[in-house]
Amino acid sequence: MLFSLPVLAEPQHFSLAEKLIFATLAITSGYLFWRRFGVVLDKILKSKKDSNFHLFPIAKRVADFFWEVLCQAKVIRERPLPGLAHALVFWAFLAFALVTLNHCAVGLGIGFLAPDSLIGRFYFYFAAAFALACAAGIAGLFIRRFLVRPRWLGAKLSWESGFIAFLIFALMATYLAAFFVTDLSLAARALWWAHTLALLTFLPLIPHTKHLHLVLSPVTIFLSRGSFAQIPPLSGDEDFGLVAGKDLTQLVSLQAYSCVECGRCTEHCPAAATGKLLNPKEIILGVRAYLNDLGPASDQPLLGKYNSQEAVFQCTTCGACEFQCPVGIEHVPVLVGLRRGAVNTGEWDDSHGSKLFLALERGSNALGISPAERDKFIQKEALPIFDGSQQYCLWLGCMGGYDPKGRAIIADFARVMNYLGASYGVLRKEKCTGDPVRRLGNDLVFQQLAEANLETLAQNKVKKIISICPHCVRTIQEDWKEYGTPPEIEHHSEFLARFADKLPTAAPPSAPPPLAAPQANVPQANAPQGKAPQSTNPALSRPNAPEKIVFHDPCYLGRYRNVYDQPRTVARLSGELLEAPRHKERSFCCGAGGGLAFLGEETGERVSHNRAAELVATGAETIATACPFCNTMFRDALAATGAAPPQLLDIAQLAARELPSGH
Ligand code: SF4
Ligand code: SF4
Numbered sequence: 001m002l003f004s005l006p007v008l009a010e011p012q013h014f015s016l017a018e019k020l021i022f023a024t025l026a027i028t029s030g031y032l033f034w035r036r037f038g039v040v041l042d043k044i045l046k047s048k049k050d051s052n053f054h055l056f057p058i059a060k061r062v063a064d065f066f067w068e069v070l071c072q073a074k075v076i077r078e079r080p081l082p083g084l085a086h087a088l089v090f091w092a093f094l095a096f097a098l099v100t101l102n103h104c105a106v107g108l109g110i111g112f113l114a115p116d117s118l119i120g121r122f123y124f125y126f127a128a129a130f131a132l133a134c135a136a137g138i139a140g141l142f143i144r145r146f147l148v149r150p151r152w153l154g155a156k157l158s159w160e161s162g163f164i165a166f167l168i169f170a171l172m173a174t175y176l177a178a179f180f181v182t183d184l185s186l187a188a189r190a191l192w193w194a195h196t197l198a199l200l201t202f203l204p205l206i207p208h209t210k211h212l213h214l215v216l217s218p219v220t221i222f223l224s225r226g227s228f229a230q231i232p233p234l235s236g237d238e239d240f241g242l243v244a245g246k247d248l249t250q251l252v253s254l255q256a257y258s259c260v261e262c263g264r265c266t267e268h269c270p271a272a273a274t275g276k277l278l279n280p281k282e283i284i285l286g287v288r289a290y291l292n293d294l295g296p297a298s299d300q301p302l303l304g305k306y307n308s309q310e311a312v313f314q315c316t317t318c319g320a321c322e323f324q325c326p327v328g329i330e331h332v333p334v335l336v337g338l339r340r341g342a343v344n345t346g347e348w349d350d351s352h353g354s355k356l357f358l359a360l361e362r363g364s365n366a367l368g369i370s371p372a373e374r375d376k377f378i379q380k381e382a383l384p385i386f387d388g389s390q391q392y393c394l395w396l397g398c399m400g401g402y403d404p405k406g407r408a409i410i411a412d413f414a415r416v417m418n419y420l421g422a423s424y425g426v427l428r429k430e431k432c433t434g435d436p437v438r439r440l441g442n443d444l445v446f447q448q449l450a451e452a453n454l455e456t457l458a459q460n461k462v463k464k465i466i467s468i469c470p471h472c473v474r475t476i477q478e479d480w481k482e483y484g485t486p487p488e489i490e491h492h493s494e495f496l497a498r499f500a501d502k503l504p505t506a507a508p509p510s511a512p513p514p515l516a517a518p519q520a521n522v523p524q525a526n527a528p529q530g531k532a533p534q535s536t537n538p539a540l541s542r543p544n545a546p547e548k549i550v551f552h553d554p555c556y557l558g559r560y561r562n563v564y565d566q567p568r569t570v571a572r573l574s575g576e577l578l579e580a581p582r583h584k585e586r587s588f589c590c591g592a593g594g595g596l597a598f599l600g601e602e603t604g605e606r607v608s609h610n611r612a613a614e615l616v617a618t619g620a621e622t623i624a625t626a627c628p629f630c631n632t633m634f635r636d637a638l639a640a641t642g643a644a645p646p647q648l649l650d651i652a653q654l655a656a657r658e659l660p661s662g663h
Pocket of ligand 2 (some may be wrong): 266321324326329
C-alpha cells in the first residue's frame with residue numbers, strides 16, 4: 001500500500017554553484033539568527049543569578065515540560081480552538097526537525113533519508129500528515145489574528161506575525177507539493193529552493209520577533225520557580241527588590257524575552273478588565289524593553305519610563321495572569337519585586353500604605369484595632385483558648401478577630417466545629433500573618449510578623465492550624481517558610497468537606513456525595529444526620545428550598561491552593577449550586593488581594609462591583625464565599641446595587657444554618 005503512494009521528490013543533483021549559493025545563504029541565515037539571539041542570551045546570562053534557584057528535584061520539571069511543552073496541554077485547555085491550532089503548528093515543527101536536517105543535507109549532496117526507502121517513505125508521510133495539520137492550524141491562527149482580532153491581542157495589527165504565518169504556510173505547502181512532482185522535474189528543483197528560501201528567511205526572524213518563544217519558552221517552562229506565584233526571598237541586606245536593571249535575575253530576564261504577546265494575561269486580569277492602568281503583558285514587555293535599551297547592568301530605575309509605579313500597585317496578586325500564561329511567565333514575583341523596590345527605596349508614597357505599615361509594625365493587626373477588642377470577642381463567643389491539648393489551633397486572622405463579618409464567620413464555624421465534636425482553641429495572642437505587607441513589598445515588617453507568630457505557635461506547641469482565610473493559609477504555609485517551619489495548616493473548606501457526611505443537609509436526595517470519606521480520627525457528630533430544623537439565628541435565614549447558591553472561588557483558595565471542589569461540596573449541602581460564567585481556575589478576583597483591601601479608592605470600575613454583578617446575574621438567592629476578604633468586598637459591592645441583593649454567606653455559615661437549634 002505504502003509503495004503505491006507518490007514519493008517525496010528531491011532534486012537528485014546540485015551543481016557546485018547551487019551548493020555554494022545554498023551554503024552562503026545558510027551561513028548568512030545562521031549568522032543573522034545568532035547576531036540577535038547571542039545578544040539576548042548574553043543579557044539573560046549577565047543578569048543577576050537567582051539566589052534561591054534549585055534545579056532539583058527534577059521530576060516535577062520533567063513532568064511539567066512533558067505536559068505543558070510537548071503535550072501543549074495548558075495551551076489547549078485554556079483556549080481550546082486556538083490552542084489546538086497552535087499545538088498542531090508546534091507538533092509539526094517537531095516532526096519537521098528530521099525533514100529539515102535531511103533537506104539541508106540534500107542541498108550539500110549528503111542526504112541521509114532516501115524518499116523511496118521504507119523508513120523514508122514512512123517518515124515523509126508521517127511528516128506530511130503534520131504538514132497538513134500545521135497548514136490548517138496556521139491558517140486558522142491567521143484568520144483569528146487578522147479577521148477575528150480579539151481585543152487582547154492589541155489594536156495594532158502585527159504584520160510581522162502575518163509574514164511569519166505566510167512563511168510557515170509556505171514551508172508546509174512546498175513540502176506537500178513535492179509529493180506531486182517527479183525528482184528530475186524542474187518543479188521539484190523549484191519547490192526545493194522555495195522551501196529553502198522560506199526556511200532561511202524564517203530562521204533569522206525568530207530572535208528578532210516574538211517568535212523567540214519558539215526557542216526560549218521550553219527552557220522557561222522547564223526552569224520555572226516550581227510553585228504558583230512564589231515570591232522569592234531577598235538575597236541579603238543589599239537586596240531591595242527590583243529597583244534597577246542590575247536587580248533583574250536570570251529567570252526574570254529569560255521570562256521577559258519569552259513573552260509571545262498573546263495577551264492571555266491581560267484578558268484575565270481584573271485590573272485591566274476594570275479600566276485600570278495595569279496591563280500584565282505590558283509589565284513583562286516593559287522589562288524586555290528595559291533590557292533591550294539599557295541591559296542588565298544598568299542603574300536606571302525600572303519604574304518610570306518602562307513600567308508605571310501606579311500600575312504595579314494596582315495588582316491584586318490574584319495570579320490569573322500567571323495561571324494563564326502559556327510560556328511559563330511568573331508575573332506575581334515580578335510585580336511584587338517591583339513593589340519591593342519602590343517600598344524599600346522610599347519611592348512609594350501612599351498614605352494608606354504608610355498607615356498599614358505602621359499599624360503592623362507597632363500593633364498586631366492590619367485593621368489597626370486594639371488587641372483588647374479581640375479578647376472581648378473571644379470572651380463573648382466563649383471560644384476555648386488553645387492549651388496544647390486540642391487537635392486544632394483555630395487561627396482568627398485580622399478579619400476573623402476584628403472585622404464584624406469575619407467574626408460572624410468565626411462564630412458560625414466554631415458552632416459547626418462544636419457540633420462535629422472537633423477539639424480546637426484560639427491563641428491568646430496572634431498577629432497578622434503579614435500577607436498584605438508581604439505582597440505590598442514590605443519584607444521588613446513581614447519578617448517581624450512571621451517570626452513573632454512562629455515563636456508564639458512553637459511556645460504553644462501548635463501542630464495543626466485551621467483558618468477561614470485563604471490568605472492566612474497561603475502566607476503561613478508558603479511565605480513563612482523563609483523564617484522557620486510553620487505547623488500544618490488547612491482551610492476550613494477542606495475540613496468541612498471532609499466531614500460533609502456528618503453535617504445536616506437541606507439539599508435534595510440527588511445531591512452528589514461528599515468529596516472524601518472521613519478519616520479514622522474524625523470526631524463523631526453530636527447530632528443525628530439528615531435534614532435538620534432551620535437555624536434560629538435570624539442572620540442566617542434561608543429562602544424556600546431548594547435554594548439557588550452561587551459559589552465565588554477566592555483566588556487564594558482556587559488558583560493558589562487548587563481547592564475548588566471542597567467548598568462546593570459544603571455549599572451543596574444547603575441547596576442547588578449554580579456556577580458563574582467565570583469560575584474555578586478562571587474565577588474573577590474580588591479586588592482585595594495584594595494588600596489592596598487596605599489601600600484607598602480604586603481608579604475605574606471597582607473590581608468587587610464587576611464580580612458582584614456577575615454573581616447577581618446568575619439569579620442565585622445566596623452568594624457563598626470561603627474568604628473573609630471576598631465577603632467584605634462583596635458586602636459593600638452588593639449594598640451599592642440598590643436593589644434587594646442576594647444574601648451573602650461564608651460556607652461555614654451555610655453549614656451552621658442547617659444545624660439543629662441549640663447548636
Ligand atoms: S496578579 Fe491578577 S491583578 Fe495582578 S497583574 Fe496578574 S491578573 Fe492582574
Ligand atoms: S506574559 Fe504570557 S500570557 Fe501575557 S502576553 Fe506574554 S506570553 Fe501571553
